[in-house]
Amino acid sequence: MHPETLLVSAARPAKEVDAPVNEPVHLTSTFVGWEAGGGADRRVYGRMSNPSWDGPEELLAALEGVPDPQATPALLFSSGMAAIAAALHLVPVGSRVIAPQHAYNGLTSLLESMGDSGRLSVDQVDITDTVAVVGALEGASILWLESPTNPMLEVADLPALTGAAHAAGALVIVDNTFATPLVQRPLDLGADVVVHSVTKYLAGHSDVVMGAAVTADPELQARLHAHRTLHGAIAGPMEAFLALRGMRTLALRLERSQANAAELARRAETARREGTLPIAAVRYPGLAGHPQHALAARQMHGGFGSVLTVEVAAGSGEDGTEPAEDASAAAADAAVRALRLWVPATSLGGVESLVERRRRFAAEPRTVPAGLLRLSCGIEHVDDLWDDLEQALRAAAAGNRAHR
Ligand SMILES: Cc1ncc(COP(=O)(O)O)c(C=O)c1O
Structure with a gap:
């Protein structure tokens, strides 16, 4: 289906007589269960899962071109910054990150603080200079890209840079907030993880703060999921409902x-x-x-x-x-x-x-x-x-x- 149709038709309850057209908001902090622990497929507790996340998470994965959105749905976070922080935690302490010299200043400030504390080392590059970026990749664990960048609207050569980063053994993470998956699909161009400030175009009405991380790699998805559960930066069910309603248009x-x-x-x-x-x-x-x-x-x-x-x-x-x-x-x-x-x-x-x-x-x-x-x-x-x-x-x- 075309994305325009997916946006409208996906993430709705089954078409049964008297079923609601929209998924209700699941305002609950916990879920009934008897067996010890609960399996990975169980809801268990509201920091681990919520049915109100499921629709927008599968829809966003489908929009970003994830081949099996049900198996590897996107992950909603409490903000774009929470999704960014989770993605930066995919690499071990001391890892080197290559990041744009012009990017959302929240990212730049977070990288600076992670650099100051020794969590990461950061090198900033002009992402329009493909040769210089490729030259900086040796020993890097993450190539972080925004394209277009905020606010300079510079454009990175995503296929060339993802190829070079993978050859150097680095993960490629792309902030796709400005373009949205309707205009640009970084996973198709080789990126490993896409992050969004859902706050912006996806929700679209300046009434929600939310973020998301998307990947087609089940192992990366599981690690991002574990990070969200343990660090706790989850989306509220009401916000998830509003984000999905915004995505319809x-x-x-x-x-x-x-x-x-x-x-x-x-x-x-x-x-x-x-x-x-x-x-x-x-x-x-x-x-x-x-x-x-x-x-x-x-x-x-x-x-x-x-x-x-x-x-x-x-x-x-x-x-x-x-x-x-x-x-x-x-x-x-x-x-x-x-x-x-x-x-x-x-x-x-x-x-x-x-x-x-x-x-x-x-x-x-x-x-x-x-x-x-x-x-x-x-x-x-x-x-x-x-x-x-x-x-x-x-x-x-x-x-x-x-x-x-
Ligand atoms: C490109 C980009 N990424 C991430 C963020 C952070 O998102 P949030 O404000 O939802 O935490 C912003 C916010 O302005 C942004 O412009």
Whole structure:
């Protein structure tokens, strides 16, 4: 079945007279049982299993291309970070991890803390430089990839890098949050484990925090499952229900939000080129001018994601010098304050469009431009989104002129 159909039809109770159409929420902490211990196939206790997890876990495994989703379902976690932490614990103490220099800053901070405590050693690489990444792999236990990266939207050559990592004996873990399995399936491209912030597109309504790990390897799946049970970062049954309900409309939401992102990127890039708005750069893998556009077109299908970035230009100084970092940050902040429709908030992947200047976080790398705005496109009408963005950028430019 096509993913669009799976999303709607999978994970429902058997079609029997008077059966509910949706799986009920199983609000229970424990399950009735008599025999000592209980077998691996028994529910036992709410930290080990819950029927409300089963549907979304099998569905997500099927979407990511796991051949037997019933035998190796995805694993829901309490957050994307919990899934990431579980995946990083697949390798022994002292292992070396190769990670992107630009990635979700929660991952970067966790790796830093695991590095400081001696749990792991970490080397950061430019994941667009395939030769450099391959060169760094010797002795590594994990190659961690995000593609596209948050927030720089860099694209990694997944088939080339997974092949090289396996040859070097490293596991490949891909954060597929930005692309979603409808656009990119890293397991098909050789990855061992995929992680998601379900919080974002999968749940899709900014009302759930949840994560997931997916693998087709039964041994890795069993170890991730044991980690979840013992560390306890489980998903609540109500959240699992909400995530599944959100996934029912993933294909439709994504169709609209990706179309919005592509159109906004096109309009912003035109305005940058023509100098009609204060824009220094537009990043979106779907733009022909994106440095990895051809690669993205090869490994992403049906779109290039729903996030783009716009770097706000502060205007050059009197003498034509480059604007200072603070001036770019101030211009970007002024644009955010002038927005009426876009919501200034962290996160992405919901039906409502969100905007954020990523460098407002101290954990964001200095190589992310200070004036960069990350735009997470929702499903509103594209003209309303553009009109709001345009007036806000004009207001920022006017404020900029008034200050000089
Ligand atoms: C790419 C990516 N991965 C993982 C996470 C972490 O997910 P969560 O916030 O659900 O813990 C985020 C959160 O923004 C993210 O953007």
